[in-house]
Amino acid sequence: MFNRKKGKENLRPDLVYKYRGGNDTIFERDLSSLERNYFWSSSIKALNDPCEGIINWDRFNKQSSIVADLLDSEQKKEKLLGVNKAIEGLDSTCQKAGVYSLSTTSNDELLWAHYSDSHKGFCIEYDLNILLKSYQTNRVFPFPVDYTNRPPSPEFFETRIKSNGMIKEILGFKSKRWEYEKEYRLVTDSPGIHSYNSKALKSIYFGIRMVEEHKQELMKRLKGRGVKYFQMSLSPKSYTLCHKRLVDPNGDRLTYMNYLPQIITKGKQVGFEIKEKQYWRLKKRGDITLEIEHPISESELKQFAEFIKNHLFSEADSVSMLHYLKNQEDLGIAWATSHFRNGEINVKINNFI
Numbered sequence: 001m002f003n004r005k006k007g008k009e010n011l012r013p014d015l016v017y018k019y020r021g022g023n024d025t026i027f028e029r030d031l032s033s034l035e036r037n038y039f040w041s042s043s044i045k046a047l048n049d050p051c052e053g054i055i056n057w058d059r060f061n062k063q064s065s066i067v068a069d070l071l072d073s074e075q076k077k078e079k080l081l082g083v084n085k086a087i088e089g090l091d092s093t094c095q096k097a098g099v100y101s102l103s104t105t106s107n108d109e110l111l112w113a114h115y116s117d118s119h120k121g122f123c124i125e126y127d128l129n130i131l132l133k134s135y136q137t138n139r140v141f142p143f144p145v146d147y148t149n150r151p152p153s154p155e156f157f158e159t160r161i162k163s164n165g166m167i168k169e170i171l172g173f174k175s176k177r178w179e180y181e182k183e184y185r186l187v188t189d190s191p192g193i194h195s196y197n198s199k200a201l202k203s204i205y206f207g208i209r210m211v212e213e214h215k216q217e218l219m220k221r222l223k224g225r226g227v228k229y230f231q232m233s234l235s236p237k238s239y240t241l242c243h244k245r246l247v248d249p250n251g252d253r254l255t256y257m258n259y260l261p262q263i264i265t266k267g268k269q270v271g272f273e274i275k276e277k278q279y280w281r282l283k284k285r286g287d288i289t290l291e292i293e294h295p296i297s298e299s300e301l302k303q304f305a306e307f308i309k310n311h312l313f314s315e316a317d318s319v320s321m322l323h324y325l326k327n328q329e330d331l332g333i334a335w336a337t338s339h340f341r342n343g344e345i346n347v348k349i350n351n352f353i
Helices: 024-035 058-070 074-095 109-115 128-133 165-171 176-181 212-221 298-312
Strands: 002-004 011-013 015-020 038-043 098-103 122-127 140-144 146-148 173-175 183-188 192-195 201-206 228-234 241-246 272-280 285-292 318-325 336-341 344-349
Touching (some): 011 128, 015 024, 015 109, 015 128, 024 038, 074 165, 098 192, 122 128, 140 165, 146 176, 165 183, 173 176, 285 298, 298 318, 298 336
Parallel strands (some): 146 173, 201 228, 285 318
Antiparallel strands (some): 002 011, 015 098, 015 122, 038 192, 098 183, 122 201, 140 183, 272 285, 318 336, 336 344
16 A cells, blocks of 8 residues: 655555564564664664665766756856765765665565564554654754666766655665665664554564464563554465464553553553654754643653653753643642753652642
8 A cells, every 4th residue: 555645766665564573682672672662763874784775876967968068157067066066965964874774575585584683573563654753953854765777876967866756865865686685774864763553563472483482472562552463474384474363462452651650650551642743863852741640759750751752752962841730720830840951850749739
């Protein structure tokens, strides 16, 4: 299923997939990132294809020189030189970008073998539209990878040179040998941690050889999110894979980001609602306003603030939180505040409210 946008290049899938490994260390790393709602965008040099970012500029440079010879003034030639420098700068920027590699299929046996530790790992299913809307202030360029026999060779007169299509030109092509991956890329402005809306996580597919202990641990730590679980298996008398829906042993009640974790409240049910949330990636600063159902202790508030910081602002250096009580009389001041600075969280309850 695809959402069709303007132009062939923007044929966007509704769902995308990420294959993950199965050994204990990698499993814990990947489960922790799922818990805290972020993905890791790799640098180009860290990707497994040494041909990443290769582009043939010969045609572009030749056409550029021809145009320069036809121009009749130094001013126009300077403008042309500026175009060339801009392209060079964009190429340099792409080399510093981050890439999150996804696929449009969840049942390819080679992907399971190569990227999920010979079927011992799992596969994550994301809602791409929610994933892309997580932080509107971030510059994320999504596109499908094209597979060709030669590196791309852009032309000077192509309109794509003037648009974000140039990023696709540099980072959106791979050799035909990689075509089985059906890759869909998110190119970020920098490598590293990138947070997303928890609702983007839709399903988890367990590999044929994934150990039961890992399955149970994953479902336990992601409980209350409405995530669907599937078990992969071999189709009878064929080389194809199929999947079957599993029952979540932790129930299907949506508690995540609706109620304080009961490990904090010692089993009590305390609801909360996110009223406003903003994040400035360049400053690594977040602001959030929350409404809590009823008062909690200072110790519980500090644990709740740590939960919010870790699950919504993983990469932030500073976070300011305003906590209001449900049906609180509007006195122009929050019931409590929490601030994360220099690796520490400080909380304050305004007792006069």
